[in-house]
Amino acid sequence: MKNIIEIKDLRFSYPAEIDGDEPVEVLRGINLEIAEGEFVAVLGHNGSGKSTLAKHLNGILVPSSGKVLVDGIDTADENKLFELRQCAGMVFQNPDNQIVSSIVEEDVAFALENLGVPYEEMRKRVDDALRDVRMYDFRMHSPSQLSGGQKQRVAIAGIIAMRPKCIILDEPTAMLDPQGRREVMATVKRLNRDYGTTIVLITHFMDEAAACGRVVVMEKGKAILDGTPEEVFAHVELLKKMRLDVPQVTELVHELRKEGFELPADIITEEECVEALMKLFGKA
Numbered sequence: 444m445k446n447i448i449e450i451k452d453l454r455f456s457y458p459a460e461i462d463g464d465e466p467v468e469v470l471r472g473i474n475l476e477i478a479e480g481e482f483v484a485v486l487g488h489n490g491s492g493k494s495t496l497a498k499h500l501n502g503i504l505v506p507s508s509g510k511v512l513v514d515g516i517d518t519a520d521e522n523k524l525f526e527l528r529q530c531a532g533m534v535f536q537n538p539d540n541q542i543v544s545s546i547v548e549e550d551v552a553f554a555l556e557n558l559g560v561p562y563e564e565m566r567k568r569v570d571d572a573l574r575d576v577r578m579y580d581f582r583m584h585s586p587s588q589l590s591g592g593q594k595q596r597v598a599i600a601g602i603i604a605m606r607p608k609c610i611i612l613d614e615p616t617a618m619l620d621p622q623g624r625r626e627v628m629a630t631v632k633r634l635n636r637d638y639g640t641t642i643v644l645i646t647h648f649m650d651e652a653a654a655c656g657r658v659v660v661m662e663k664g665k666a667i668l669d670g671t672p673e674e675v676f677a678h679v680e681l682l683k684k685m686r687l688d689v690p691q692v693t694e695l696v697h698e699l700r701k702e703g704f705e706l707p708a709d710i711i712t713e714e715e716c717v718e719a720l721m722k723l724f725g726k727a
Contacts (some may be wrong), residue, residue, distance in 0.1 A: 444478040444479055444480065445476050445478065445610055446476045446477065446479070447477060447478065447479045447513065447514050447641050447673050448475070448476065448477035448500065448511075448512070448513055448609065448641070448643070449475075449476050449510075449511075449512040450474060450476070450496075450509070450510075450511050450512075450593075451474060451509055451511075451512075452472050452474060452476040452508045452509040452510075453471075453472070453474075453475075453496075453506050453508075453509040453510070453511060454468065454470055454471060454472055454506065454507050454508045454509050455468070455469050455470040455471060455495060455499065455504060455506055455507045456468045456469065456507050457634055460725040461590070464504075464658045464680045466507075466521055467569060468664065469492045469664050470492050470495055470496060470499075470506075470599065470664045471492075471663070471664035471665050472509070472665065473496060473509070473666055474666070475496065475508050475659065475666060475669075477643065478641075479608070479640065479641055480530070480551050480635070480640075480641055481641055481656060481657060482631075482632070482635045482641075482642045482644070482655045482656045482657070483642065483643050483644065483653035483656070483657045483659060484644045484645075484646055484651065484655040484657070484658045484672075485591055485643065485644070485646070485656060485659045486646060486647065486649075486652045486657070486658055486659065486660045486663060486687065487495070487647070487660060487661035487663060487685075487687070488557060488647060488660070488662075488685065488686050488687060489647075489662040491663065491664070492661050492663070492664040492665075493645050493661045494613050494614070494645055494701065496645075496661070497533070497611050497613045497643065497645045498613075499511050500513060500517070500518070500532075500533070500609075500611045500643060500726045501513070501527060501528055501531040501532070501611060502518045502519075502524050502528065502663050503533070504526050505518060505592055506518075506519060507520040511723050513527060513530060513531050513609065514531075514608055514609070516530065520709070523654060529605055529607065529612075530607055530608050531604045531605075531607055531608070531611060532603070532605055532607040532610050532611070533602070533610075533612075534560065534598055534599055534601035534602055534610065534611070534613065534615050535598075535611045535615070536614045536615065536617050536634075537597040537618055538591065538594035538597070538598045539594065541598040541601065541716060542586045542594060542597060542598060542641050543686060544580075544586075545585055545586070545723060546583060546584070546585065547573070547578065547581055547583065547584050547585075547589075548569055548573065548582040548583065548603060549675065550597060551569045551572055551573060551588060551597065551600045551601045551604050551609070552565055552604070553601065554601060554605055555568060555569070555603070555604055555605070566678070566690070567602045568606070569582075569600075570582075571602055571604075572600040572601070572604040573576040573600050574596070574598075575600065575630075575633070575634065576596040576599050576600045576603070576604060576630045576697060576723045577626075578593065578597055578600060578632070581593065581597075589616045589623075590623060591619045591620065591623045592619050592620070592622060592623025592624070592625075592626040592627055593623075593626070594695050595615055595616070595619065595623065595626075595627050596626060596630055597625060597633070598613075599615075599627070599630055599634075603634065604641075605647060607640070608640070608678050609640070609641040609642075609643065610631075610634065610640055610641070610643070610708050611643045611645070612631065612640055612642070612643070612644050613645045614645050614646060614647070615627055615631075615644075615646070616628065616646070616648065616651065617647075620698070624648070624651075628651060630652065631644065632654065632703075644653075647687075648688070649676075649688050649689060650690065651721055652672060653672045653676065653690050653707045653711050653712075655672065656671070657669070657670070657671060657672075658670065658672050658675040658684070660675060660677075660685070660687070662685045667681075667685070668681070670687065672711055674709065674711075675708070676689050676690060676693045677693075677708040677709050679694065679697040680720070682698075690711050690712075690714045692710060692711060692715075693710060693711050693713060695716065696702055696708070696710045696716060696719075705723065706707035706719050706720070707719060
């Protein structure tokens with residue numbers, strides 16, 4: 444399958460805050476390829492570089508060295524910035540920072556109006572996007588009347604109305620309650636499953652990462668682990684050293700294995716754990 448994102452030896456430093464100090468290197472030689480239609484979680488604690496990486500994927504930041512290509516577009520090419528942001532949409536942590544209109548459907552239409560999309564086409568895209576995120580019935584509401592999860596779904600609708608091939612979400616559930624988190628994750632999963640939209644999810648929630656098809660773990664500006672959730676979460680001790688939790692089921696299995704129980708190391712769901720225990724004790 445074709446790669447939609449190609450990152451080659453990406454390095455990035457923020458300028459020194461005080462004259463005479465050295466620049467702060469945040470990304471240290473990232474190499475990463477993401478295929479069309481993948482659902483990838485980028486995991487790491489605060490300061491690992493994951494949000495800085497995300498901002499390179501739609502041109503908010505450009506590499507200090509190395510190269511980032513999105514659908515063949517060099518993100519450092521200022522002449523291609525408009526094309527890039529139509530291809531790769533970005534959703535941020537705080538939905539209030541992305542909502543600009545006083546009516547939901549007007550907010551979703553905002554970018555399309557700026558692009559000069561004809562009214563009939565714009566009307567269809569707005570309605571389709573709101574239906575996709577299950578917010579069509581709220582189209583005439585004020586965003587101020589919505590919950591945090593609903594606002595974030597409106598922000599996602601504004602992105603998908605642009606018909607991007609890829610959506611980058613930078614900790615979109617960090618400010619939401621559990622219900623809001625579930626709503627947003629269900630929306631993102633549906634976009635990936637039903638439309639094949641490539642999803643790059645920046646998160647520090649293990650349960651969200653476990654629901655993705657692939658997990659990349661970052662530490663000190665480098666990609667340390669890269670694989671399926673089962674493969675990545677099997678590295679329990681390494682993840683703990685990086686101050687990251689693992690799913691509770693994975694931790695339980697890890698402790699049982701240390702006590703001599705012969706269980707697979709790649710268990711990440713309660714169902715898998717129950718099945719493995721039943722087999723172990725001859726009850727399956």
